[in-house]
Amino acid sequence: MEFFLEVLIGGLLAGLMYSLVAIGFVLIYKASGVFNFAQGAMVLFAALTFVSLLERGVPFWGAFAVTLLSMLMLAWAIERMVLRPLVNRPPITLFMATLGLSYIIEGLAQTLWGAQVHGLDLGISDEPFEVAGLLLSQFDLFAAGTAGLLVLALSLLFNKTRVGISLRAVADDQLAALSIGIKLQKVWMIVWAVAGFVGLVAGLLWGARLGVQFSLSLIVLKALPVLIIGGFTSIGGAIVGGLIIGASEKLAEVYLGPVIGGGIENWFPYVLALLFLLVRPAGIFGERAIERV
């Protein structure tokens, strides 16, 4: 029983790391209807910039600030050079644009910082840590706490500030938002910048866990099942989806692995996601359109 709980909690905590990536998608999808395939590349870009600065002797918070600034510039450039010219185009066009973007961002990061693998140490040991008789990873607890704080900050931003209300207004109805003087471009830029910030946080945590390398951008593929389960438009859904994926893949690995063969962890989330697609196509928290006119 203790072992089961350890696996379960370990999985839940790891799942929040997926949620972090998924939240970046949700933000952009909600506000502009764009499925931003480049989110993974943004995570990589952030982590690589940060670690490269650290290696050149820049102190932690300095590197954090510079990386954040470069994410904001990236957001600005994407809005100006890609989204604005493509406004009113079909979603598939925008998706293809972000696919292209993801390679450009990866290439750019590689040109700037080189292609070798970097270790990233955030100063949090990965020693197991005892809580109520259970051994848990200290790093996982830290990551989960960070994810929790981030979500809290985002929900305050969305619900209590003018920017947040404008973002949700644009997500609901772009034409109506325009009609009362909200500037769509400004809102999109803010959303991309916030997604860039979320990418930075995810990049640091994932980079510390896996090492900063190009496969980091592949965590997009881990975020997909999370999005399918949680819905593309809900931050709460991204959290719950991450928890479900994290817990179930670990449990599957430990309990089904010996029966079916190892490595289930890698594809089990997709089995789950497909099952969800059949039962609830909009995800658990997917926003259903309010049908009342």
Next chain:
Amino acid sequence: MAGSRSIVEALLRVDDIEVVYDGAILAVSGVSLAVPQGGIIALLGANGAGKSTTLKAISGLVRASRAEISRGSIHFKGLASTQTQPSLLVQQGIVHVLEGRHVFPHLTVEENLQSGGFVRRPGRQSLQAGLERIYAWFPRLKEKRKVQAGYTSGGEQQMVAIGRALMTRPSLVLLDEPSMGLAPLIVEEIFEIVSQLNAKEGVSFLVAEQNIPVALKHAHYGYVLETGRVVLSGTAHELLQNNALQDAYLGKTQ
């Protein structure tokens, strides 16, 4: 036609505009009209006559609907406005209440109203005062302020849409088919409030309507559109007396 009327200080003047969708579909051709300061002007016509397109040309929302003004000019407060961004036009005092209301369904009624105030960058207190002003006009909205707008009734949504627009502190409201899908009693209530706003606060209105009797009851002057052109115009009284209008539209819409 508008040229022959000597409105010296018109708040809005539309001169001979032509609007084309997708570079090919001619929706409005040669519409001219004027809204005097403090007027309620009706824009009448059947389905597809070009009412909404004309309003979108004025509010600058044509571009967001893949259309453009290919000819003619629009002046608001004396300034040419066809090239102006919608957000700037809102700041200058034009606001468009879209056909079909377009409330933000997942935002609460109060958040919907607040969102209209942002364009003026008011302080906290001034935003709150703005809200109270809207609640004074639409007491019903105050009761529903915590409800998601998508779950309110059609009449309440129309009030939210108008209230949200008023939060921008407009001098001209473009109101597109406020009566659409609403019970006659609610329609009357909404038009009554429009008249009051006009009388007490001096807000001007350009109202597109298919419901000609209601519109002309409250408007001072009206234009009748048919397939993208103005075919008739006159004071509300003149239009109500006009046999052609009676035959062509009142018969149809009653």
